[in-house]
Amino acid sequence: MHRFANPAQFNRLADSVMPWAFSVMVLTLASGLYFALFDSPADYQQGESVRIMYMHVPAAWMGMFVYMVMAVASFTALVWRHPLALIAGKAAAPIGAMFTALALITGALWGKPMWGTYWVWDGRLTSVLVQFFLYLGYMALWQAVEDDEKAGRAASILALVGVVNIPIIKFSVDWWNTLHQPASVMRLDGPTIHSDMLWPLLLVAVGYQAYFVVAFIWRMRLEINLRKLSVMRMNEVAGG
């Protein structure tokens, strides 16, 4: 019964992590939002619209981060057949899809006043859109195959194939010289962004990480409970 291994260990861990993650989330997001909206300078070129950055950039980071979480979970599930790893990938996917969608939407809302257009087909935007489609494909594959175990492993293979998109996203702004500005925080030679803007950005980013932990735990619980329910239903059919 390795397949339905008892997730008690996860539950214990989740119970002890949850209050910490929740408090970090509230503190960092509240302070981050305060700085982002009230106590950070307007950009000398972009004016007040630069405040969209504090929503856009962390969401984009999270879209990639959650994809990597999903990929590691998929790898674990395929190689070691850890039963919780399959569920972890499934639980992470909607959160990552949401962050990716938010990155695209807030990017469009920032692009309109700055570039004069909601959307351009440049490398960064296109590769992030591909990432969003990969999340959708992953979730659709889970839905399409009836056997959960098989569905999960098929989706995991797709998730691993899609990892090639991550470096494309990261380096797209360097490879294609287009509208999207190059990285200004995640640089080897240190961030080029002003520290008054860096602080709120990092606070929101940490807040989003904590949010991910909270949301991920709830989605894990949901998937574990669904698994329990389907096992009980199967037993009922088999027993009666």
Added chain:
Amino acid sequence: MVMTHLPKINVSSAGAFWALVRRDVHLAWAQGGASTLTIGFFLIAVSLFPFGVGPEPQVLARIAPGVLWVIALLACVISLDRLYQADFEDGSLDDLVLSPVGFLGVVCAKVLAHWLSTTLPLAVLAPFLGVMMNLNADGFVVLIVSLLIGTPALSLIGSVGAALTVAVRRGGVLMSLIVLPLYVPTLIFGVGAVDAAVNLVDPLPHLALLGAVSLMAIVAGIWASVMALKLAME
């Protein structure tokens, strides 16, 4: 274990491998086979564009590289639907993977046969459609070269989608959803090369990147297809 232990291909299995390639190519070209239909789709779909966007030669010339590449890509997706499914459903896939050819051999043979019988003819036909689309004369050679370099990636990446959805009923739509995003890099560099040639810019960087995509597709595509087929046939 799930990790694939790649079997050594010995002489006897090489014979079986080529027999499988020949069989698949033959089936694809048989009456009502996938290749003839796919090529028909390619011709008809491209010839819809002059009706859709108007017959102005400049407009057609401008969009020709993109249209030819996108339609070739869609034609490929349509033909992939049955790559593994027919043999999976009638059980002959079980015999094939148990034969000396093995999973790796089956995947390689089927992808090779699909490329030879379906996507390669698209590359050969593309210049003729290029004439119809008023493609700039400077673009023809690069169009063929880019399709020759890029179409293996189409077959390989498509094979992953086909293998992942082989056990799904009416999996064709799901397969497109999975495969089309993965086609984006191939499309970008393929069209980029032709556009560069048309605008008298050196297309070599695009072609090199396209080659890199195809090489990566060989490694990742075959690995993922083998994994997915093994999973479906457990």
Added chain:
Amino acid sequence: MTEFLNMGGYGAFVWTAYGLSAISLVTLVLRSRARANAVLLQVDAMRRRRKEEG
């Protein structure tokens, strides 16, 4: 206050970005929690029924 909401003329864009982000994040986590709890209730109900039936 009006000046703050106006965001130098970019108010519509800024507030839509913040609003959509907030709504999405809150909705996702609350919906997940509600569904997790609802399914748990179903599991418990099933367990109880099983026990009663012996």
